[in-house]
Amino acid sequence: MKWEGNRESDNVEDRRGSGGGGFGGRSIGIGTIVIALLGSYFLGINPATIISLLSGGPGQLQSQQAPAQRPPADDQTARFVATVLADTEDVWTPIFRDSGASYIKPKLVLFSGQTPTACGTGDTAAGPFYCPGDQKVYIDLEFFQTMRDRFRVSSNFAQAYVIAHEVGHHVQHISGIMDKVDQARRGGTQKQANALSVKVELQADCFAGVWAYHANQARSILEDGDVESALKAASAIGDDALQKQSQGVVVPDSFTHGTSAQRVRWFQRGIQRGQLNDCNTFAAQQL
Template identity: 75%
Template sequence: MKWEGNRESDNVEDRRGGGGGGGFGFGGRSIGLGTVAIALIASWLLGINPLTVLSMLSGGDPVPQVQEMPAQRPPANDQMAKFVSTVLADTEDTWTALFRESGASYVKPKLVLFSGRTPTACGTGLTASGPFYCPGDQKVYIDLGFYRLMQQRFGVSGEFAQAYVIAHEVGHHVQNLMGISAQVQDAQQRMSEKQANALSVRLELQADCFAGVWAYHANRARSILEAGDVEAALNAATAIGDDALQRQAQGQVVPDSFTHGTSAQRVRWFKRGIESGDIKACNTFEARQL
């Protein structure tokens, strides 16, 4: 992926180094990376808040709240921070232009780099949550150690695959600005768990498609793609499909518990976005077949 030398976003907060060390403290006990990985998979598979899983694994003690660290910029010599700042800037440029074309204004999200845990408007964010978007404060949160987990546990590597992760979360921000997220949340409150999960799948697949829309326009404007980049992103989408994760973790697949979509569905909708570049092509909610 060609990104070096491109504009970096000013909307990055670096909260790393504020504590946590090599584990997470729960009532005097420490949770290591192995337990964090279990909680991460459980949260993906079951739709459970990873805080709940970690609390159970640590003996049921409540998770302590932490004070928010003062916002600061990443160090100038931090190559990975420069990468995510550049990807965020690229999403800003793309979505600003697309919103302008439709007569709207794009509100840029913040991207927060953290290590271990951090306070958010959606509760305490943990590494175990994986990258996530909080509509309450319009911020994307990521512990960059997630990229190591992608490579070690799922065999997924490559800068464009990493960029896809950020673009997917920014896709949730776009949904929030368009009012889609609120409509889904309101509808889910009147549904059964199975129906609510099915609606979550459509929301997630649309975010995948929006990530593809970003890639289409970013490549047209700035020629960011290199040979193998799209395949790397498709590998990432395949690795984190609900069916692939369930098969890896428990040896069987439970479709009613899906919240993000199958590997094939995630690949299909990302490809639809990157091949068309059209926001309207991402209407998963009216699609008869996902």
Template identity: 70%
Template sequence: MRWEGNRESDNVEDRRGASFGGGRSVGLGTIAIALVASYFLGVSPMTVLNVLTGGGGLPVAQEQTAHRPPETDHMAKFVSTVLADTEDTWQALFRAEGARYVEPKLVLFSGSTPTACGTGQSASGPFYCPGDQKIYIDLSFYRLMQQRFRVSGEFAQAYVIAHEVGHHVQHLMGITDKTDAARRRMSQAQGNALSVRVELQADCFAGVWAHHADRARSILESGDVESALNAASAIGDDALQRQAQGHVVPDSFTHGTSEQRVRWFTRGIQSGKVTACNTFEARQL
């Protein structure tokens, strides 16, 4: 992926190494329980971790001491550049529709950090919190991608960020509020099915970003798209459940199968159209 030398975002907060009162260390056993429970309950591992560690429900985010990442931090520079690229792309797409794109913040943290959605844990993986319009990522997740899922490549790493930015786009478009309200009126299985459509749309939006970013700045190199597709496939619900428990429970899916995630990312990157990402009216996912 061609990114070095491109603009970096000013919307990155570095909380790594910061200490926040009331935090507790989380053992590997607790993390494993949270991951398995999240599959069966259809909720975020972060929610389960909050319950298991006494983190409470939705604590208000505390004041942080955040700073810009050091210039010598190559990975932080990469993340900042990818975020800037998503800003440029979505600014243009929103402007073309007569709308204003509000840029999200991206928070680098390690271990845990307070958010408007509860205590963020590294074990949850990257996530977006609509309450404070921030994306949270522990950069060690990229090492996990390579070691556990055998997924490598900078564009695969960029896809992760673009997916979370996709959730921010959904928030700005009012989709998040509508789906959250609908989910409260549904059964657990119905709510999970709706969550799948939300996540697949975020995958498609990540593809839309890649389409326009490459046309404008020629960021893609040989093998980049394949690496992103490998990442989408590796984190499908069916693949994760087989790895964790040896079998799949389709009613507990919240993100979509490997095949579905690949399909919707591909639709976004091939079309470059936001309208092509309407997973909510799609008969077949």
């Protein structure tokens, strides 16, 4: 992936080395299913209740945090993240403008260990996630090492796909999609809530593809093997693949992110034409 020399976003907040804290509320993360499957915890809550977190509202501040600061200029990985975030800004701003709306740029927070968010205490083990309550993407850069070690995925573009997926959740939030999902989820069964979560995640995958299409059209960011690496990442974090890895059996009713094949398919749909209309997972007869 060609990224060096491109614009870096000013919307990156570096909390690494600062203390943690807690809020209460909801979050949507690419790594939450890993936590549920491994029997760990996410935001200090039992994995069985992760899906219910998605339908909660932003909580109340419980602790203070250090003032926001920029990443150091010599941090290559942080510069990469800032460049990818800038690229998502440059793609989504005109898309929203063309539809008569304004794109609200999200903040991206770098943290280590734990950090307070409007959705609860963000934890490294959860992987990257988006918090609608404060409109921020949270990521511990150690997740990229996890991608290399656990999923055997190491390319810059695969890492950019992860960031673009979380920004996709932000697009869903400011577009009103998440509010509609929350309304549909209320009063439903756990199985129905899981099915809605799958559609949310697959749409975010498709939105990541839309970003990649437009970014490549404008700045020729893609190199040989980049798309394949992103598809490998999408496949590695499918619910079926993770369940086979962690427990040896697959339980479709418990899926919250979609199968490997589904995640690959919806990312491909986004990157093929860059059309938002292609990303309507909620109207799709087959995911």
